[in-house]
Amino acid sequence: MINLKSLSKIPLKPNSLYVIDIDETLIYYKHLPKTWWDKIKELYLPVYDGDIVKTNKKALNVWERIVKNSKPHPVESDIFEKIIKYCLQHNSTILLLTARSDYMDTYTRDHLSIVYPYYNPEIIYCNNENKGIHLEVYLQTTDRVYETIHFVDDKLQNVIDVCAYLPNVNGYNLSI
């Protein structure tokens, strides 16, 4: 696993698969910083008598409601556009792997299209489940053989999960 300060540090290779997280990796919302999660969980934890599973579910629920009415901003739009272009020209594929729930599809596509107007990506919604499992299932259901597979996420635990399930994947933890 490699620590990255920018998407520009991802090695670009032909015939490869680039699996990329969405929130805080491609887009972000100004009023929903990473610290928002800790604050909302702190607020709800006593409400749910310390039940962390119920608290996490509630936090995600609130986050999704706020996101629906929020304006997305690109994390590093120029660099991501370069990655899209490279992949198109070198037989490589981009797959977005998000913790978001599948019922967020319309909002997610709307927000991505605001930031990247001509880009219509393939997206896997993990419903807040282990990203490693979802990526493994995806790879089992595709006939395509990739020379290299790369996974980028701002959340360290997601990179750990994916690399644990799929040791041949190059994992990158993005911290901008």
Ligand SMILES: [Mg+2]
């Ligand atoms: Mg993220």
